[in-house]
Amino acid sequence: GESVGLHLPTLSVQEGDNSIINCAYSNSASDYFIWYKQESGKGPQFIIDIRSNMDKRQGQRVTVLLNKTVKHLSLQIAATQPGDSAVYFCAENIRGGKLIFGQGTELSVKP
């Protein structure tokens, strides 16, 4: 079946270190992937996306890597800050714009 999952449910990093959040997906036909950040009491907030014809995309302090061979997606956050503490979701776009979300990884940044 279709599924998107995260390898690590929680991640604790030191302020200033780099963070890597991983995600596995199972649908080879997925053409678009999105990372969202969700802070407590708020809706998911778009961070970065990548289409299936790319293997890397960079934003401000964030990079998304896509490995279609092993169906793996990762989010890298450079110089992690306390404000990065949140739950991060990967989402896989299938069948006309519907998203399948992973369970989420909670990122905790230690000062």
Add this chain to the structure above:
Amino acid sequence: DAEITQSPRHKITETGRQVTLACHQTWNHNNMFWYRQDLGHGLRLIHYSYGVQDTNKGEVSDGYSVSRSNTEDLPLTLESAASSQTSVYFCASSSGSAETQYFGPGTRLLVL
């Protein structure tokens, strides 16, 4: 600025009552979605719409309905609220397939 809003932000109701949650977007997006978020399940799709008069069932549609009479609004109705529908509900919209979905702030619903 364009945005997506939800109301109410918090709602307490009783089992068996009909409840309607509002979602309004000013992005002029064709696609709108309703999700529920529960611990251990992440975000699950309830209903979605690709345009006016179009509605479709998602993964967990039982007990819910939506209507799309204009581009801006997609109200979600719980026909007869059940305790299992206690959850946080998020509305989202996008301009098209394979485009980013933007989420509202959520409605926290408690069914007693």
